[in-house]
Each structure stands twice: as structure tokens, then as C-alpha cells.
Amino acid sequence: MFSILRSILTVFMTMFRKRITVQYPEERSTLAPRWRGRIILSRDPDGRERCVACHLCAVACPVDCISLQATEDQMGRRYPEFFRINFSRCIFCGYCEEACPTCAIQLTPDFEMGEYLRTNLVYEKEDLLISGPGKYPGYNYYREAGLEIGGKAKGEGSQDEPPVDVKSLLP
Amino acid sequence: MVTIFIDNKPHQVKPDQNLLQACLSLGFDLPYFCWHPALHAVGACRQCAVKQYKDDKDAKGRIIMSCMTPVSEGLRISVDDPEARAFRKGIVEQLMLNHPHDCPVCDEGGECHLQDMTVMTGHNYRRSRFRKRTHQNQDLGPFLNHEMNRCIQCYRCVRFYRGVAGGRDLNVFGAHDHVYFGRHADGPLESEFSGNLIEICPTGVFTDKTLKEHYTRKWDLQTAPSICVHCGVGCNTIAGERYGSLRRIMNRYNRDINGYFLCDRGRFGYEFVNSHKRIRTPLVKSPSPPAGEGRGEGGKPADRETVLTHIADILSKAKGVIAIGSPRASLESNFALRTLAGENSFFSGIGNEEQSLVSLIIDIQKNSPASSPSLREIQAADAVLILGEDLPNTAPLMALAVRQASRNKQFEIAAAMKLPLWDDNAVRNAGQSAKSPVYIISPAETRLDDVAAKTAHVPIQDIVRLASAISQKLDPNIPPLSSGERTEVRGQDVDALAKEIATVLMNAKHPLIVSGTGCQSTGVVQTAANIARALQLKGKAVQLAFAVHECNTLGAALLGGRTLDEAFTVMQDGLADTVIILENDLYRRADEASVEQFLGRAKNIIVLDHIMHRTADQADVVLPAATFAESSGTLINYETRPQRYNEVFVPRGDIQAGWKWINAIMMATQHPAPGGFATLDDIIRKMSRELPLFAELADLVPPAGFRIAGQKVPRQSHRYSGRTSMIADRTVHEPKPAYDADSPLAFSMEGSEQQPPAPLISRYWSPGWNSVQALNRFQQEVGGDLRKESTGTRLIKMIGGQSEYFRIDLSEDPAESPQYFIFGSEELSNLSPALGKRRPMDDQQDPRMTM
Ligand code: SF4
Ligand code: SF4
């Protein structure tokens, strides 16, 4: 008996609380930068595609909605030949962002993706790629990797010694 | 069996192995780098540390390298000991000091032994703030990438390349932490086994350059157990596909055949599957031009129904049909064709000389008491005589096996000194340059000559002379050559050499004679058989191996087709006006003029094949047949061992297996043969009923209905990605995975995760083991049999003991032998761009051997 009364009272009291419903879309609340919405591919500080086509986001995705194909330019720099996210399957879990070693793939605070056709929810690389570094401004993966790519010779990486002279016996 | 105690629990293990091997076989996750079941132990990497205790009272113990410790009764160790763990973690941390930050762009990533071991030891964070050593890379040719930064100095590559494969152009250079693994200068790696470095190297230093062209991670490949189609050895492979194209070939362990290795033709020849020369739709030239007149340019694409009706029409009006099979088509396709056309109209499609030679070889295998050895048995031989066969070019893995056989002397010496045979350096040191005797008598130098005790490079007739002399030394009752005996050939004293070889063979425990179809000489094959028989009569357990050059040469021959010459005659006599050619380019089988004439006379030519070639160009109807990657079937290797290859992916459009096309034709023509060939099992059942030789074929592989706990065996890994997105550019509706009615494998990631029977293993993976070395977990004991092992048996079991010696007639033998090239002599692999770059200059080749 008491608990019934208490419940009724609780519901009644709610009527006097401050309203938090916003009149979307006229009114919008601010979303935190780490909100998990529409996925983008970012560029490194030099303006080049960050994604190195490592396939980690694709394998991390629990609904398998990311597919891509790796390829390389003449300079030895790996990038995705195509990169596709089927947003009609995506559950915005953010695992891909977590898996990405290059900060390329990021979830953004945008959820307004309503479409009448499911096919319109299939985003290709052109639709995903933005022109800036997104949430992580400084990082440039290829500067850290030991790989030689155009514009960066062996040993010029940020963590590298100059290449060894194999013929030298000096310690 | 001895008992050892690991973390105070007793375990029974085999005595003749090292502790690492024992621990891995028992299922312990013990990290290691430099040890490999095929390379044995050298104790270079210090990764496999465990703690050893004197007795159960000893609480302190000491750290030892498990790979350098023999197991012994009562041995007490701890894998789990905190100090041992810390030691192992420290080793990985040290290796990681200089290891680049490359995994995302490293082709080894996801199947990297170093990654696995790093995770296994728990080294998660880099503490070092120092810079990393770097190295310049080399251009190692079309097969391998080289990224020396990633090297962890385990020395496996040079130990394999020099010690196992006998290569000379890869070595270690430099000093201290600068050591460098590569060639003295840029250039393609010369050894035909260089591709194995991909699997041997535990890191991403050597990776597959052909895979890089269409890079796919291991977990994204749809894979199926397959068989190499590029020579008669029949190595087991795992073929992987993604987005409808074949991406790479990896080794599939088969204890009896290829073990851990493949040759470069087998590993990199796969790209013909993706070739622009592929036939992808049925092509019809209509109306068929009248016989004898030039045939117009290529046919027009037609749909399946039209083309089948057209063929039914052709066949119903035909005056007679000639069906030509192929030594590179599956047994099933050949059999289906044989059923379609009838036994008397089936021609095996092997060149004439070769066919008579192959029939002879089959006869010998049926009647000779000398057994036909598997590669494992070849490897166990302690004296080898090679007659006329250029093994490194015609049967590469057989050459590798002979090379290993030459080391048996070293093992013998080491065993006499009571050294453990897994201690690689000790064995090599004890044996020094001692070698088991290998004699090579061949028309030209071979890349195996360096292990030979003696070689004789003489023309074919002299090979026969020498071999005949050897056989007579063994048994004077052997009839001498009908003519042309000589006492000296090319400066070699026949008598002395024959005597030496005969004595060596007589003194050996497991003598082995190797020959093959390479010389296209009956005499060579017959003398080889004579020698084997003579040895057998002396009570030797002799083995006799014949190399054949195509993946199903013996299969096509065992079906008993008639010869090509007969086909030509039938056409000439006007007894037939229609030919059906299965996966065969006749221009490679007979001289140009006769083929031209033959095809010119034919009113209708129907060709089933996967690639366009000169024969297909002339066809009125071309049907797109599936390659090994898009269909399932059986191939019979040089020792008559049938092996199943499985469809890796569903081909697009109308492409289907040769036998499925033939079945469709039989349906369209209302062929009287009872029962259709709807599935592979149907056809095999029918084959084993009709031809007693193939009676056991049905037991070779579990039938299509086989299930593990009610489930099929998945072709895709449980991490397979992109399922809901890979075709989303075309449709957002995900179709049901195709159903495979021919095998227990599924085109899906769903299915049983249990280890399937050996012929159904489509990938090696086990928790914590993502690299190829997960294979350890599939074996009963590391380096031994697989769990649920079944390598199949030879179709021809030793029957005889009754055979007579051959009487050899020298005049039948060709004066010159064709030259073979591992890269270039085989039709299909030739279409692979990477292989093409290693092809010798065209003017060195027999025109029949090129495209
Ligand atoms: S994880 Fe990052 S770098 Fe790797 S494929 Fe995905 S987006 Fe590209
Ligand atoms: S070798 Fe292994 S650990 Fe090293 S970069 Fe490649 S994948 Fe990573």
C-alpha cells in the first residue's frame, strides 16, 4: 500500500521538474566532441589521407560494415583504394576509432543521417574523407613508422637512427 | 616415453626431442623464434627460456633454453615461473627496442609470429625512449619484398635458404647489432624456394610481393584447402580469395609430400586465375564456318541456355565425336568427358611420346616391386641415383627432398656420436661436408649438382648406356643393350662409374632411383626400372620415383584414353567431325602442322577451358571452365596419390567446373548414361563403380554430407570483415551465402571451429597463434602428423614382383632432350606476371613450351 502511494507521489512530483525536452530541430543541444555519430576519415597535418588501409577498423567492427582495399602509390605510401561504410548497418559503437592506429577514422557529433533509401546510407571514401585532422590535430603516422615512403627516406622517421652502414665494423 | 614434470605436473613425452618441442606438443604457450620444426634448434634467440630444477627440493632452479635441452626422465621444469616469464618478456622487449612502428602497414600484420610472441610474453608498453636502428632494403626480384628494419636476427632465413634449400645468394652480413640479412647486391633471389622465406621469417622482413599487389589481411581471405596445379608433385596448398580474385597461395602441411615448403612456381603461379586471358562467358561463332576454311575471329558471348542448345544441336548432328581430355584437368572432368563421349572416343590429351612413356611408368608402378616413394620417403633415402631428370625444373619439391636426403649421412654420423639430431649446429659440425651419395646422370647441369657425389652430363643415349651398365653390374642377367654399347661416354669411363654407383646402391639401406618423363626417353625409364628390379632381387628395399610434369598426368593416363595420334587418324579417316577439347591447348601437345590439320578438318570444335590459347581461338564454341580455385576436383600426383582441391570462391557469371559443364551438356543432349553428375560425390561414386582402380576415391575426403557437430567447416575466419559492406555499392541486401554441394566446406564464417580432418583444413589459427606457426596446434606432436591425419594412399599399390627385365633398344631414344624451366615451362603459371619476370629469354625455350 505504501509503495503504491510512494510511486504515485513520485510520478506526481515529476510534473514540477525542469523540462529537458528540446524543440529539435529548431532548438539543438550541444553534443560532446566525443559523441559517437557519423564517421569520417581525416587527413594528417600535411593534408594527406591518414588512413593507411591497415584493415583494423574493418576487423574490429562488430557488424562488419566497413570494407576497403589497400593499395600503394608509386612512392610506397599505402592508402585505401576504396573505403566503404554501410551506415545502414553501423551501430556507432566506436570500435573502429578505437582500433585505428593512425587516428584516421573518427566518430563525429553528427547524427542527422536520415534517408529514405538504404542505399543512400552507403558512404564511399569520397563521402567520408574530410579536409582536416579532426579531433587529433598533430599525429602523422608515416613520420613514426620506419617505412620508407616518398619524401621520407630510411632513417628519417621521428624515432629512427640514420641507416646502418653494414660494411662498417665500428661498434 | 619419458616422464617430465612441468610446473610439478607429470607429462609423458617422446624421448628424442627437445624440451621446447615437447612443451609445444603438450599445448603450452611457450614463445620461440629461432627454432622451427624443419630447421631444428640452434638456440640463437634466447626466447624459449624456462626454469629447470635439480629435483623436487630445489626451489631456486636455473634458467635454461628449452630448445637446447633434451628431454630426459624425471626432468623438472617450470614454464610459469615468474623469473622465466620476466626473462622471456625481457627478450621481447630487447627485440622491440629496434623494431619499427610498422604493423599497420606491414604485410605480416595479423599473421606475425613476432606480434604473437609479444602478446604472449605480455610486453605491452615501450619503455625505451631511444631511437631505432634502420637498414636500407634491397630489391629481391618479383617475388619478395624486403624490409630489413623489421629483422629480429633469428637467423631462420639463412638457415633455411642455405642449409635447407641450398641457395647461395642470401646471407648474413655485418657485425654486432648491425647484422644484415640479404644478398650481396640487389637482384632476384636465385633459389626456386625463396618464397618459403615468407613463412619461415617470423617477422615482416620477407613478404609476398604478389600479395602486395592486392593486399588482404589473413583474416579477410576466404581460404580453402587446395592442391598445387603446376607440376606432378602435388603439393598441398591453402589458396585465399577476396573480392572475387585469388590473392595468394600458402603452404598446407602434408607430412608425406611437401611438409612445410612450396616452390616458387607453386606459390606465385596462381595469378593465371586473375589473368586477362581468362574466358569468362561462353563464346559462340555462328554460323560455324565450313570445315577446312579459315575460322573467323573470336566468338560472340552467348548465354548459358543458348550455348547449351547450340552444343546439343551440334552433337546431335555430329558424324562422330572426338573427346580430348587433359593432364591439367581434374580426374572428374576427364571422367565426365569420357562418359559423355564414350570410352572409345576418349583421348587423354597427352602428347604421344609422353603418353607412351606415362603408360610405361604406370605399368612399371603396377608390376615393379620397387615402391613409388612419397617425398618423405625420398627424404629418408641414403643413396640416390637420378637418371635424366632435371628435378629442380620439373619437380622442384622432389629436388628439395633429394637435397635433404643427401644430409642423411650427417645425421648418421651425429647419431653415432650420440648427438641429439635436433641440435642443428652440432649435427652439421659433426657431419662437416659428409653427404649421402647422390649421383646425377642428366643431359645438362642441374641446380642439384652441388649435392651430387658425381655427375655425368651426357646425351640421352649415353644416359641409357650408363644406366644399363649400372644395371648389369648389379645383375649380369640383365639383357645388354641391343646395340651401341660403349666403354667411354664424354670422357667418363662407363665401367668404372657404373661399378662405383652399383656398389654404392648395393651398400645403401634405402637406395632410391629417380627418373621421369623429362628426357622423353623410353630407354631411360626402362633402365631405371631395371636397376630397381636388380636391387630388389638382391633383397634391397629399393624405391623408384618417376617425375611427371603436370598436375594430373597420371590421372588422365589412368583413365585409359587413346593417344592424340589416334585422334588425328580418326579425324583424317572422316570417322568424326566434331571435337570436344577439355582444358587443353593442343599446340603444346603435338607439332603445329598436325594440329592445324586436325582442327582444320573438324567441322565443330568445342573447347572448355579457363584461358584463351591458340586452340581456343579456333573453337566454334568456347565454354568458360573454372580453375582450381573456382571448382573442386581430384588430381593424381606422380606416385598415383589422389588428392582433392576445393573450390575457394564462387566464380562470377557462367564459369563453372569442367565436369559441371559436361554434366549440363549431357542433360541438354539427354545423354543415355545413367544418373547425372550433379555433385562431385555423384561423379566419384560412379567412377569408383565403373573403374575398380578408383574404388577408394570416395574415402579420400569426407563426403559433402560430412558435418562436425551438425556444422560445415567454414572457409572464412571468425574475424572475416566487411560482410555487410563489401557488396553494398551494388546492393544493401545481403544475399544468403552460396551453398557448396560438393564439399563439407561452407562459403561463410559460420560453422564448426573445431579442427576438421586433415584434407579439410582451410587455415591455421589457434587462440594466441595467428601466424602460420599456429600449425603447431594442429599437429599431434609438433613437426609430426596432423590431428585427424589422412594423407591418402596411392591408387597403385605394389602388386608385382613378377616383372621381367626390359630389353632396351637404344634406337628408340631421342637424340636431344627438351630443356625445362621452373619459370616458363608450365602453361598456367606462365600467365602470372611475377613469374613471367623470371622467365628465361624466349629464344632459349622449346617453342612448344611457351605460350
Ligand atoms: S583502422 Fe584506421 S588506418 Fe586502419 S584501415 Fe581503418 S581507418 Fe584506415
Ligand atoms: S613484423 Fe610483425 S611486429 Fe613487426 S611491424 Fe610487421 S606485423 Fe608488426
Ligand code: SF4
Ligand atoms: S630476416 Fe627474418 S628470418 Fe631472417 S633473421 Fe631477420 S627476422 Fe629472422
Ligand code: SF4
Ligand atoms: S613442386 Fe610442383 S606441386 Fe609443389 S609447389 Fe612446386 S610446382 Fe607446385
Ligand code: FES
Ligand atoms: S627458440 Fe630457443 S633460443 Fe630460439
